[in-house]
Amino acid sequence: MGRHEMAPIDRIPLVGGALPLDFVNTTGGRSQAEPRERLRTYRDLLAWCRRAGVLAPLDVARLQRLAGDHVREAEGVLARVTGIREMLYSVLRSVAEDREPPASAVAALGRLWRADRQRRDLTWDEGRLRLRLVRGNGRLDMMIWPLVESGVELLTSDRVATLRRCAECDWLFLDGTKNGSRTWCKKACGNRVRARRHYARTVRGGVASGPGVGSRSAESPTEKD
Numbered sequence: 744m745g746r747h748e749m750a751p752i753d754r755i756p757l758v759g760g761a762l763p764l765d766f767v768n769t770t771g772g773r774s775q776a777e778p779r780e781r782l783r784t785y786r787d788l789l790a791w792c793r794r795a796g797v798l799a800p801l802d803v804a805r806l807q808r809l810a811g812d813h814v815r816e817a818e819g820v821l822a823r824v825t826g827i828r829e830m831l832y833s834v835l836r837s838v839a840e841d842r843e844p845p846a847s848a849v850a851a852l853g854r855l856w857r858a859d860r861q862r863r864d865l866t867w868d869e870g871r872l873r874l875r876l877v878r879g880n881g882r883l884d885m886m887i888w889p890l891v892e893s894g895v896e897l898l899t900s901d902r903v904a905t906l907r908r909c910a911e912c913d914w915l916f917l918d919g920t921k922n923g924s925r926t927w928c929k930k931a932c933g934n935r936v937r938a939r940r941h942y943a944r945t946v947r948g949g950v951a952s953g954p955g956v957g958s959r960s961a962e963s964p965t966e967k968d
């Protein structure tokens with residue numbers, strides 16, 4: 744089959760339909776020996792946060808400079824963020840598959856949610872009261888709190904009923920179709936499935952009976968996700 748290329752973090756498809764789903768989709772192939780990890784460095788994390796709208800460009804630039812002066816701390820934040828991502832994924836995937844999520848993961852998410860509350864205050868802004876992150880703003884881990892908040896918000900909303908796991912990969916998405924028939928998270932996954940089916944039919948039909956015969960046409964196209 745064809746080679747499967749991985750899209751870089753600054754061009755990763757945002758197909759989840761909600762911020763926490765795009766967050767857990769920053770890696771893939773979790774069951775493989777080498778998962779397709781995009782968040783390899785703190786700079787990768789910032790690039791994704793900018794792309795997904797978690798952080799403003801000015802915040803990204805400031806945190807890049809701060810990370811340059813605090814390399815070990817930035818590495819620790821990255822490890823913490825990916826740990827939170829996998830905890831959140833375990834809860835979201837369980838819900839998508841109509842299973843009870845791990846109690847330990849739910850408890851961990853609850854602790855993070857309570858910690859997030861302690862970092863927010865009511866502030867008067869543009870003629871109305873708003874909740875703002877006022878403690879911890881500007882820290883290397885400031886992206887954690889909007890991610891936690893969005894995850895809890897999704898899990899406690901009616902939208903969670905449309906949560907699905909891709910039939911091809913382990914990415915999660917919200918199914919916005921009227922009849923709830925969406926199967927794949929993105930077109931590339933559907934293309935790979937169809938290419939495999941075509942290849943299997945070709946082999947069964949005897950077209951690919953010899954070395955090189957029919958093998959090129961039966962290959963899956965190179966995909967990026």
